[in-house]
Amino acid sequence: MAGAGGGSNDVQWCFSQVKGAIDDDVAEADIISTVEFNHSGELLATGDKGGRVVIFQQEIEKSQPQCRSEYNVYSTFQSHEPEFDYLKSLEIEEKINKIRWLPQKNAAQFLLSTNDKTIKLWKISERDKRPEGYNLKEEDGRYIDPNTVTALRVPVFRPMDLMVEASPRRVFANAHTYHINSISINSDHETYLSADDLRINLWHQEITDRSFNIVDIKPANMEELTEVITAAEFHPHQCNTFVYSSSKGTIRLCDMRASALCDTHSKLFEEPEDPSNRSFFSEIISSISDVKFSHNGRYMMIRDYLSVKIWDLNMENRPVETYQVHEYLRSKLCSLYENDCIFDKFECCWNGNDSVVMTGSYNNFFRMFDRGQRRDVTLEASREGSKPQQVLKPRKVCADGKRKKDEISVDSLDFNKKILHTAWHPQDNIIAVATTNNLYIFQDKVN
């Protein structure tokens, strides 16, 4: 059975790899909190609740008839540590909220990682040679008495085992009063933005001691607060344009050329609420959890609790496409509110040519929507389906009582198993899907 995919050929998704502990007992620090491919797709970074970043590197096995690729651990480092704000008596979590790769300029790779308060620029570089033949030092580092040196030689570089070093190059701190939810790198390759609940700041990648505040929605009187910023992203090509989404389900597009402070939007994307769907939880489920521009910059996709919507930047009054992710949960909102699942922030992503979008759901299900073919598929990331090259079988959730064979009823869904973070390789049909503490990599059967 074919899955959704780009192009005329149907994509068949196969299991490729799974990373992480097999244990059912999940350590909180191992919970994956962000997943991101770099611009070439060669590197895949994950961040977790323990403040660690793990980077996988793609290795293509050319010996196989079909080019299979594997992602193996490339580097692991502790990006953020727990901190304590003494003034407010608050602990600052080390959880990595977002990772964003910088476009590659030289041999080294750079990424930005952020927790609730501090953004760090990390340099990941390889070292595969080392100098040997010092005159004044032994190989083990002991110093040689200069008086015993009778001849001089020029040290030479000799190959060594590959070592990947991660070093923090910049720390951008103390600019956010509220919790940082997004970072986005500008297409000018010089600046980036960071967004918290009420403000968005613009940084220069080289300058750490100051940033420009470009959006501030904090009301003069906090009692008048009605919405917060939930996500922000720069346009992929227009360095003056960015969007930010709100908890009220609106998206604002801002042009930095218009004014220094972009409190006034250039465009407001807002869909009128359907009054027939009004409930106690209408505000919660309309809160946007993620916003992503398409690669071509023409569209943007937003994710709220129950749906994925695609907006055309040229049309502000309604989205051009709406996809229901798990509409069967609409009647369960009360229970989901009780167990806090209604506050889960699902992310979404585009494939390389913007023809398919993907997002996660519960029970370790994830959904793909083929925009061109108007088809969608539900797949599952589980150990049961993890034989090498095993094709993923589409899943179906039964909303009413008449459950067919192989269908799963809504009441059987495991709401502790949620897929919040997914990423799609920028060129190929390779996807990374994060369950609670495992990272699954699936590939197209014919890659």
Place this chain on the structure above:
Amino acid sequence: MINTMECAVDAQSLISISLRKIHNSRTQRGGIKLHKNLLVSYVLRNARQVYMNEKYAEIYRMQQYEEVMTVCNEIQELNPLDLAEDCEEQSGDCCGNDGVSEPASLCCALLPVSHLTAVQSAHIQAPSACSAPLSLQSDEVCKETEPSFYRSCCAEAYPVSNCDFSTVNNNLHCNKTTVLDLDTHVVTTVENGYLHQDCCASFQQCCQGAQSPAKKRKVDFEYYISDIEEVPDFTPCKRAKFEDCSYANSEHLDTSNISNLISIFGSGFSGLVSRQADFEQALNGQFCSKQALASLGAWTRAIVAF
């Protein structure tokens, strides 16, 4: 896990759950999440609106019935003093015998309607007598409220909340502001410039007949309520420190406590702008969105504590 049976979408239970979430958020690692608390406050607002609508509809229905009954009783009433004694007796029954005061407005909302209608029907001109059943220490407050205040609270078809505002009775000048300070855990109420003791636990006794003494336990969350009447020139109301607002254990937020909390919230929530036209109609809007936003944001303002 989702229960097999979808949980009853009951406004009161939602309020209870929401308050528990707000309370728990204070101890969560990483500090209070502004976004989540804002969303919870929306649910709280929605649930309260529904709850108040239901409650006042019920009170109105009961009052319609009682009015018929009291017409007969009116004939028999002769001596106002006798009636005052009756009122105090009723007060003893329902408002607690420990002499703890409760605000007229709080009791007003959820006292059995029969008490109120009896008071109304007496047409007592001395508000002190009128308010005797409701408050012992806040006489000065009750003195300044007209008897029609009670009528406006309970007799109107629209579910207005307490005495804090009434868009029907233009003579009403009840100014009431209640603030719970998240950091110091105290409740302050300023009504008509007078410091007010809002004793939640005693109110609980009043309405639920509970026998447990008022606990000196602090309230763990904060909200801010502004008087709807002040909307055109809205300014933050003054706060006065207030000691020991008793409230039930936050771990046991049962329905009686929720009733208390709702009445304390008073005008703040019912003044909120709702997108639903029927809500707006029901609440008889002269509601300013500013008022609505102020009340709503109180949660976040307090919770943020930045």
